[in-house]
Amino acid sequence: MLDLRRLRYFVTVADELHFGRAAERLHIAQPPLTRQISALETELGIRLFERSTRAVTLTPEGAQFLDHARQVLDAALSAQTSAQRLASGEAGRLAIGYTSSIPMSRVFSEIVRDFGRRAPEVALSFREVGSADHHRQIAAGVLDIAFGWAAAEPAPPEIAQHVVASEPLVAAVPSGSAYAACESIDFAALAHEAFITYPPGHGWALNAALNRLCAQAGITPRPGPTATQVATLVALVAAERGVAIVPASVAALQMPGVRYVPLAGEAPLEQTLLWRAHNASNCALRFVELARESVHKSVHKSALAAPSS
Template identity: 70%
Template sequence: MLDLRRLRYFVTVADELHFGRAAERLHIAQPPLTRHIASLESELGMRLFERSTRAVTLTPEGAQFLEHARQVIDAADHAEASAQRLAQGTAGRLAIGYTSSIPMSPAFSALVRGFSGEAPEVALTFREVAGTAQPGQIAAGVLDIAFGWAAPDHADDVDNADDTDNAIAQWTVAREPLVAAVPASSEHAARAAIAFESIAHECFIAWPTGQGSALNTALHRLCAQAGVEPRLGPRASQVAALVALVAAGQGVAIVPAFAASLRMADVAYVPLIDAPVLEQTITWRTQDPSRCALRFAAFARAATGVSPDIRIGNIIS
């Protein structure tokens, strides 16, 4: 197999047509350069240069071989550069999972857009995945990064995390207060803010049982604090559907504040006094993570600076 270093030496001499100048460019002494060219010629079984006391010229065979040598070197340089980008996580593939409400959040769009601008050679794929299924898919390598929701006190459960959870790092990228989505015709709609107790006995539109939504968790906590059992009405698995059911007069809903971007004439969004806050998180594998995942995590940490540290824990949304 041809020595790539010798091919580079040959191309440099062919460019200069002078062994001394070529040696200077290559930062080696001239005698070793001459020996390397002679070894290459011996290996190829043909002369590459005609040498005289006054000039160095390419032989006809050398001129033809030069074209092939340049192609090999260009391909090697391209492969090396590609490998470096892969190693740095600026090229490759990244599978991103998200819960159904995440794409509405400003943090999600800002991070994905910003990362694509920084690493345009990373091919992104997206998949909606329930929060309860995200840890397993991250650990199994189906997903590289997952966006989900967690309650502010989720780090208290770290000691109880199972082996799957311990293989996952989590970083908070945004904190989102909760608001009440109420019918525009209700007595609550015109208020600047309300206490949860004032709507605790309303019929609540919630997420389907078993999906593990952080919004359902927050709703049950609020009801427990108010000393009531939640009165549950219709179920919906999309924030837009929750709001649409509120507009249809089927109850009220507890939603992230960004849901107010869904402007419906029959719905009002009212801040909750001492509103609970959900944490929007990203997670990734700590055991054999992809380079692109590490790059995305580093980008998100630099862009948000929300978490005081990286936590290992479970996702509840």
């Protein structure tokens, strides 16, 4: 295996064609430099330089080897730079999971945008994953990061999480219903409606929020159709198959036949970022770090924009 230090010495002497000047550039004494070049020639089995009292020149073999030496040093530098960028989380790959309603959230887009600007060399892949499967896929290494809604149950110890946003809940109702003209609505007023929900394994945080609202209001929910996609839930509302309780950002789906009505006095739903608590990649930790910065910046801007009382 060739010694990269000796290759660097050889290239420097080839550039200068003078052992004294090359030694100065390398910040070493000339005799050790001469010995290292001689050792390289012995290792290669060729003479690299013609030396005389008046000049140093490359031999034909040395001139040809110089191109190879430069390529090896360039490749080594590139590998070192790549390793440093991997170590800093500025390069690599991330598999990011999300539930179907998350992409409607402004915070999701802002975090992904800001990360792309700060770490453009990181390859991102996105996968829609049922919220009940987030923890398992992160722990198994299938996902590095997941965006979801906070469930009632705490995350297991191997999963770290950070709240990146909170959103009020709204009722998606048919535009022809009596609720459509309301500025807001008490959840208890929906007692006789069929609720369109996610099936088991999907939307567990939203289903848990619905169950909590029903328990607080003393309502036994009347089941309606189920669907795995939030767009399908909204389409079923437009088809007058029931009502759906969704985060306010879902109102971005402006579908004919649907109106989104705020729920009066209800606690917001928290959007969370999940990752492995142990053995997370540097790239994933960089994503989390920049996500926190992005959220902090967004909150600061919102506070500055808020009217003073």
